[in-house]
Amino acid sequence: MGATGIVGQQFVRLLDEHPYFEVVGLTASDRSAGKMYSSTEWVVGGQIPDMAKGLLVEETRLETILRHDVDLVFSALPGGIAYDIEAALARAGLPVFSNASAHRMDRDVPILCPEVNSQHIDLIQTQDYGEGFIVTNSNCSVSGVVLALSPLMSYDVRDVFVTTYQAVSGAGRHGVASLDILSNVIPYIAKEEEKIENESRKMLGQLGDGMIQPAEFDVCASCARVPTINGHLESVVVRLGRPITAQDAEEIMRQFTSVPQRLHLPTAPERPLIVLSGSDRPQPRRDLSTGPGDTGMSVKVGRVREKCNGELIAFFLLVHNTIRGAAGAAILNAEFAKARGVIP
């Protein structure tokens, strides 16, 4: 669902020749519906995959989707319209893996990142959608934050300060007018700071008694749009109850692997965090990929510094907002659900 937008295009690109999943239907708003997918203005690099070219874009409606007899649904819908249709699909018995913000803060819906909180998938058992369920992935900026914080959690994270430099692709195809952003910075992105503050605490919280207890640290986010194309750069400062050196923090992040790596999930990167050694990295235009094998699922970290005798650890991170921060995250969630037997 939402297959013609930037995130939708990333879904199509990443699902091309996927070992588990096959695309059988594509939906979009009524503006695009009725056209062949081959007529989509393709903006995510390379060419439209052959498997998608011949598919007819259908309108995003319950009946349309049910007619296809699919096993699961990926949603790249805008927050506004996602709520009802995603719930309806789950109620109709379908697993929904959604990038939309609509259900993320629902009590019974996990915001899943299998490297970070794989056990949160069990929260779907509390959903009353019958056979179906909804699993979300986080906001694009949050995906970088939680991956970087995850290996530091055992050092007693107390405060987190996040300041972002976000690319224009995060706002969608026509989301940022060039007149606003050329040689400029816009220090505001609607609802982004709240999402970072709420979603990261939920994701790093504990699941118990069928509910999630958010992590207890405070998060303070400040978000800005900058004139870059892809990749959200974020400055992160963490206060730790158990101080460590910058060198240790760097090593901990470098060594970090988790469930998706152990399960060898197809979309899982070899290393969730890649620590760059250059003194002025990571840079959005240069570091989204470190080479042919790097598909944009690794978060790049650089300039790890300690302050106040290691009480504060500061660093910059770079996350590919439409891959690890969106389509790639949802696909990894579905792969994990399959590995766990939650979907067949």
Add this chain to the structure above:
Amino acid sequence: MGATGIVGQQFVRLLDEHPYFEVVGLTASDRSAGKMYSSTEWVVGGQIPDMAKGLLVEETRLETILRHDVDLVFSALPGGIAYDIEAALARAGLPVFSNASAHRMDRDVPILCPEVNSQHIDLIQTQDYGEGFIVTNSNCSVSGVVLALSPLMSYDVRDVFVTTYQAVSGAGRHGVASLDILSNVIPYIAKEEEKIENESRKMLGQLGDGMIQPAEFDVCASCARVPTINGHLESVVVRLGRPITAQDAEEIMRQFTSVPQRLHLPTAPERPLIVLSGSDRPQPRRDLSTGPGDTGMSVKVGRVREKCNGELIAFFLLVHNTIRGAAGAAILNAEFAKARGVIP
């Protein structure tokens, strides 16, 4: 001194028809020395002032300057070469108002911003340069931070987190190659974070017994270069011992005036801080000046928010890096020194 660079040009522009000071000599490196100032590649807007066009650029050397029989010297020299020549000039009996970083952290040299720490000017009495002395202004990013913090100091500032979005003009005429910054962000500026951390604590510290006791709060800075031309945008988060609401913080900053305003110094802005009401301001390209009367000496503040019940106050600020952050700051310092009778 250093009259042909960006900051030097701002000095020339701001000193044109200045009520107190008259430019009688201009110096630069030997690359520019020997040419008429009219041949300078002018990059700070408008035209080269007539008073400067006919001046010969001389080499930055002690004898050259002493030959002019000047009353004071403004320095826009690069940090590396400023140390010796500025000390020599002071030793030769001249007041030196310097934008260079060289002497800023000297025990007996104030980093002056008359709205913030006017009493620090007394520190020059501890200098042993004889008749002469050195007064510095802060690093460009720091100038915004200390002005915004100044009215909040009485609420017991405990921690300050600064994250910057700095314009390319801050690196000088050829400081940032276009190949590096187009559609990119570079999360590193040499020595900038240390300057923010050290200078702001010194400036907001207390002068007593002929020395400055730095302010006790911690500052954690993260600096990045963005593809903007003028104006450093900064995200600031302050932890206060005496919590206040965002509305109060905003009002306190809006009402803030200080010594230069009371003295009606020529370069002093009517309001040191201008709080913008737009939900996505301040923006570097749009808000450096709010109108004809705004010469770039006011710091723009926006998006004042409270977090954790007012324990944290977060906001964005924008400072014109080559005016309030450099040439304008030094000129204001000299005006204040004159008003205080330190210079005739």
Add this chain to the structure above:
Amino acid sequence: MGATGIVGQQFVRLLDEHPYFEVVGLTASDRSAGKMYSSTEWVVGGQIPDMAKGLLVEETRLETILRHDVDLVFSALPGGIAYDIEAALARAGLPVFSNASAHRMDRDVPILCPEVNSQHIDLIQTQDYGEGFIVTNSNCSVSGVVLALSPLMSYDVRDVFVTTYQAVSGAGRHGVASLDILSNVIPYIAKEEEKIENESRKMLGQLGDGMIQPAEFDVCASCARVPTINGHLESVVVRLGRPITAQDAEEIMRQFTSVPQRLHLPTAPERPLIVLSGSDRPQPRRDLSTGPGDTGMSVKVGRVREKCNGELIAFFLLVHNTIRGAAGAAILNAEFAKARGVIP
């Protein structure tokens, strides 16, 4: 009409304290109608003029406008909806000075630029709108071309090759998505090449027997959008039947003045063409204005070169697309009409 868009805002800005005209009503699409003009997102620099702040934006409809009992109407409407309403207003007895493309190629409508073809104003006598009439100004790119060609016409212009570097503001407030133009060039602007080819020949043609005989030279235009904010840069090559040197061509353009200068029309620049001497000028970001007195009505010319023994004259020009290329042009036309007694 169309008062909230970029060109509409330039109209409001330029009509503030205008010696001839007073703004009594402002219209826009139904999206903006019903709000106070003070709520307009102002993007043309400075502040919204006080005279406009308190005006209510009304819907662009015939009755609305007639209710105001105005003496004339300025139109900044999009081409699509301008045709009918402009004709209806003229039919209702009103002079319409329009920046819209809708009526430009009408047989009986002049595309007026008083420096270039002031006599074309007589074409309105052939209109059968009764008391009312329509006068248009040219497309923004054309305004630069015809002003630069005008003084060269006596050297037998035979071919004109125009290649453009057009700013994003030319496409309107949200006309160019940042995702498309950051670090990119888009070599296509809808209908722009045809406008340059047709309008410039009409404007430089001869009025006789109540109709305009287009100029006989060929025009070949190639248009591209570049990531600049304001100001269309254009590379122009002209083949002349009577060859001249680059130096002569430069001097002819520098000396060029015309009817609006002799009439001292309020919006007329002292020099329609300003020839810049720098070897790499004009540049959009630096040369839109040469100083406080330069309101953006002068076209900047640079790098005048001769090729093939002076048969070809090549140069670059820069025109402020929303001032000389739009609102300023329409206002100058109205001033000229008043000076000629066509409007009271």
Add this chain to the structure above:
Amino acid sequence: MGATGIVGQQFVRLLDEHPYFEVVGLTASDRSAGKMYSSTEWVVGGQIPDMAKGLLVEETRLETILRHDVDLVFSALPGGIAYDIEAALARAGLPVFSNASAHRMDRDVPILCPEVNSQHIDLIQTQDYGEGFIVTNSNCSVSGVVLALSPLMSYDVRDVFVTTYQAVSGAGRHGVASLDILSNVIPYIAKEEEKIENESRKMLGQLGDGMIQPAEFDVCASCARVPTINGHLESVVVRLGRPITAQDAEEIMRQFTSVPQRLHLPTAPERPLIVLSGSDRPQPRRDLSTGPGDTGMSVKVGRVREKCNGELIAFFLLVHNTIRGAAGAAILNAEFAKARGVIP
């Protein structure tokens, strides 16, 4: 030679695992000499090839190079210093394939592009360097022009108008300061217009009696730098003695193949010209490569239009300035020389 600059890096990248040539030595200016190549700040994408990492960068001097007992030399030197060393190397018996402009206009040196003027390689027989010789490739902008003109030559090309939108990488690592080009266009590139005018006529000229008779058409070039990273976009208008339709011109370019394709040279693209069908293409950021198999050696063409009944054919082209316009061109020349038996 010149291995650490952008073009030098492209040489290294493209020669990695090359079937004919093996890199045994790398030279650069004395600033880089003495360091391992692995310490080069790599800016051309991907990683430094392993074969180059371990090589020591040596100073660009005759003895240094002769010591290596190489079979041929590739030169990515700046024009200024290339003249003497290239001549000396040729005199010492070495074939020199040079991207430098120094010798291009020498009477006895071909500017070779094997798709366009493969027979010009015979011009080296007139050189009196003994066993050695110099073969140059054209300026980066010219490489696009001559490839696009080549298949049109049989339609009697009479005039060529070229207007460029050139990327900052064309000026070298630090060639364009960000302060100059952000949201700006600079309508001047030193010597570029002369190169386009002279080199394209030489390349498309006839070799006879041991000398090249330049093509007889006139070329008029206008060059500008725009804020793009890689890829020179060029607007080209050609006057033909034998008019054709835009459709025919497009087809002729699409079908064009030549000697390197027939010889299956390793670096030769399948199609020298790729005609893009999108109405707003080619775009520098999106069209430098059309897919994994497109290494940047194909010139992209779009928006082919006819004017004046086909007497004028206009189009836009995009050439990768550091690949087809530099390193790739020189390597293709060497491959062709090998195929022709000129080098062993």
